[in-house]
Amino acid sequence: MKRVLSGIQPSGQLTLGNYIGAIQNFVKLQETHECFFMVVDLHAITVPQEPAALREQTEAVAALFIAAGIDPAKASVFAQSHVSAHAELGWLFTTLAYMGELERMTQFKDKSTGKDSVGAGLFVYPTLMAADILLYNADLVPVGDDQKQHLELTRDLAQRFNQRFGDQFTIPEPYIPKVGARIMSLDDGSKKMSKSNPNPASYIALLDPPDVIRKKISRATTDSGRDVIFNPAEKPEVSNLMSIYAHCADMTLEEIQARYEGQGYGAFKKELAEHVVAKLEPLQRRYADIRGSGEIHAILKQGAERVSEVANATLRSAKEKMGFLLPR
Numbered sequence: 001m002k003r004v005l006s007g008i009q010p011s012g013q014l015t016l017g018n019y020i021g022a023i024q025n026f027v028k029l030q031e032t033h034e035c036f037f038m039v040v041d042l043h044a045i046t047v048p049q050e051p052a053a054l055r056e057q058t059e060a061v062a063a064l065f066i067a068a069g070i071d072p073a074k075a076s077v078f079a080q081s082h083v084s085a086h087a088e089l090g091w092l093f094t095t096l097a098y099m100g101e102l103e104r105m106t107q108f109k110d111k112s113t114g115k116d117s118v119g120a121g122l123f124v125y126p127t128l129m130a131a132d133i134l135l136y137n138a139d140l141v142p143v144g145d146d147q148k149q150h151l152e153l154t155r156d157l158a159q160r161f162n163q164r165f166g167d168q169f170t171i172p173e174p175y176i177p178k179v180g181a182r183i184m185s186l187d188d189g190s191k192k193m194s195k196s197n198p199n200p201a202s203y204i205a206l207l208d209p210p211d212v213i214r215k216k217i218s219r220a221t222t223d224s225g226r227d228v229i230f231n232p233a234e235k236p237e238v239s240n241l242m243s244i245y246a247h248c249a250d251m252t253l254e255e256i257q258a259r260y261e262g263q264g265y266g267a268f269k270k271e272l273a274e275h276v277v278a279k280l281e282p283l284q285r286r287y288a289d290i291r292g293s294g295e296i297h298a299i300l301k302q303g304a305e306r307v308s309e310v311a312n313a314t315l316r317s318a319k320e321k322m323g324f325l326l327p328r
């Protein structure tokens, strides 16, 4: 069975972008693949985190995985920091990566531009992500468009290691949705919807109450036209809302276009809001149940125990190939 691995950072509220770009595919892939889904808490600390908030968010993201439909009996759900092989293989890859290739990462450029001081962890972040993926010899990595470049670097590092030290790592492929790989901000069609945006009106959080969702969508930026047409270059905001619609209502872009022909944006936005509310309602209900039950700790513990075997075996073999003297 082919392997799938992906991760989400526990920094701030998860958004509809995370859901459409990534989590939705996690749920689908668990039926046909051996899946590893983790909360990447070691990645989250590449920017300052308040300790109590980090702990709370780690638990919250794991609960959202389950609430979204990931079944811990089918997929392993775990916290990255519970499996120390991630940090260790991450270090080994840091010694294989070049400064130049890390400097080219657009996410690093976006997060560091204009900052007085930039943490070294933010810079080497992609080497830890490579370790995450390669520890499990994942074949497929479901992610949104913004992670494509990190995945290319992962492939390069895997190839570099294999050439230098002998065959060890599977070269992974990205698995990116055709529509919705990059859900944009509600107030600016040129910016990615992001949980780190200081303006909460720019994103829909998975746990936003129905009325908040309705308000955010009714105030979402559109354009001065009135046609519901998918054209990301000329109508980025409307096209973005159409992508969200397509996922939440399970309709094609053509069907949506036909439905609102000649009706303007009002009816479109109103129904879009109801589809989003209906899509998130069961997830929010399950989330409350799971948090209330406290079962998330047992799920994470079991997940970490299961995946540690695979991760430790890969780490041991990679270290042996690199020339480390293994304890006997």
Ligand code: TYM
Pocket (backbone or CB within 6 Å): 005, 006, 007, 008, 009, 010, 017, 018, 019, 020, 021, 022, 040, 043, 128, 129, 132, 133, 141, 142, 143, 144, 145, 146, 147, 150, 180, 181, 182, 183, 184, 192, 193, 194
């Ligand atoms: P993160 O936590 O920023 O985002 C988690 C996932 O959500 C996707 N995503 C989006 N997709 C569509 N539209 C958006 N607006 C949007 N915003 C976020 C991301 O592409 C991602 O798939 N480096 C990763 C976490 C990571 C990881 C890994 C992923 C660490 N190790 C190993 C895969 C495999 C990150 O920061 O994602």
